[in-house]
Amino acid sequence: MRPFFEGARERRELYATPWVHEEVFETQKARMAQLHADLDRFIGGGSIAVGGRAAKDAFMKLLEPSRDGVWEIRSIDPKPSFRVFGLFAERDCFVATSVQERKLLGAFDSLQWRRARRHALAQWRGLFATWPPHRGEHLDDYLTNAVEL
Amino acid sequence: MTTSRTPLSFEELASATTLSPYQIAYFQGRTRNRVHEAVLEAFRDRVERDALTRAELARRLGRRPEQVTRWLASPGNWTLDTVSDLLLALGYELEITAKPLARPQSAEPAARAPVPAARPAVLSRQRRTRRAGRAALRA
Numbered sequence: 001m002r003p004f005f006e007g008a009r010e011r012r013e014l015y016a017t018p019w020v021h022e023e024v025f026e027t028q029k030a031r032m033a034q035l036h037a038d039l040d041r042f043i044g045g046g047s048i049a050v051g052g053r054a055a056k057d058a059f060m061k062l063l064e065p066s067r068d069g070v071w072e073i074r075s076i077d078p079k080p081s082f083r084v085f086g087l088f089a090e091r092d093c094f095v096a097t098s099v100q101e102r103k104l105l106g107a108f109d110s111l112q113w114r115r116a117r118r119h120a121l122a123q124w125r126g127l128f129a130t131w132p133p134h135r136g137e138h139l140d141d142y143l144t145n146a147v148e149l
Numbered sequence: 150m151t152t153s154r155t156p157l158s159f160e161e162l163a164s165a166t167t168l169s170p171y172q173i174a175y176f177q178g179r180t181r182n183r184v185h186e187a188v189l190e191a192f193r194d195r196v197e198r199d200a201l202t203r204a205e206l207a208r209r210l211g212r213r214p215e216q217v218t219r220w221l222a223s224p225g226n227w228t229l230d231t232v233s234d235l236l237l238a239l240g241y242e243l244e245i246t247a248k249p250l251a252r253p254q255s256a257e258p259a260a261r262a263p264v265p266a267a268r269p270a271v272l273s274r275q276r277r278t279r280r281a282g283r284a285a286l287r288a
Binding site: 002003004005006007008028029030031032033034035036037038040041044046047048049051055056057058059074076077147149 | 156157158159162169170171172173174175176177178179181182183186189190192193196203218219221222223224225226250
């Protein structure tokens with residue numbers, strides 16, 4: 001995925017499935033433009049906050065169980081809030097598999113959450129077959145310039 | 150898999166009679182993210198340099214640590230005052246410059262720029278420059 005604006009920095013890579021692409025770029029909704037800006041923030045390579053439950057609004061989070069390697073990018077402002085699910089192909093290279101409105105996911109770790117996680121894994125397998133997603137022990141294994149909160 | 154789309158060109162943006170709601174919303178998000186990045190960078194710098202904790206930062210501001218964590222996590226509910234408070238507590242301030250939207254140097258799509266090795270250079274370089282300046286003055 002290229003940044004929305006041609007002069008923008010590109011220091012990380014982000015690939016999007018057609019569903020993400022359609023949701024974010026084709027609908028031309030203003031809220032999706034803000035989500036687009038958030039995805040471009042990832043691509044830009046600057047500092048991003050990564051968090052767990054204490055920082056529930058942090059930009060990115062590795063979902064449990066962490067062994068699956070499914071991450072979410074949180075676009076929380078303005079409302080409604082959205083989640084972009086995906087996995088890393090390598091360090092600083094994210095494959096976005098789906099976009100979901102936060103309120104449709106329900107309470108944390110609800111059936112919808114688990115479904116979204118499983119869907120991300122299924123998407124990955126559909127795209128890359130037996131090629132496993134990138135996994136790491138530490139935050140630095142996944143991302144440059146990340147701040148853990 | 151879809152991997153790219155045509156980025157909005159400088160010409161398109163500069164010549165638009167009316168900016169689209171998508172374009173306006175995109176640049177709102179971009180500006181918010183840039184300010185948040187700058188503050189997060191300052192926080193990271195203090196953590197690495199002085200082992201500053203979120204609790205200490207919260208104490209300096211007279212706020213609860215959870216509030217400071219929320220602020221650092223996302224720019225969602227920030228005001229300009231929030232930016233000022235956080236930067237002041239970190240010992241920083243904003244350097245504000247409005248500049249024309251950048252046109253890329255080359256007509257070819259830019260190659261992926263290398264990720265800075267360990268630390269982003271901007272603030273570190275500023276500090277080094279300031280130190281060098283002070284040393285030169287002392288000399």
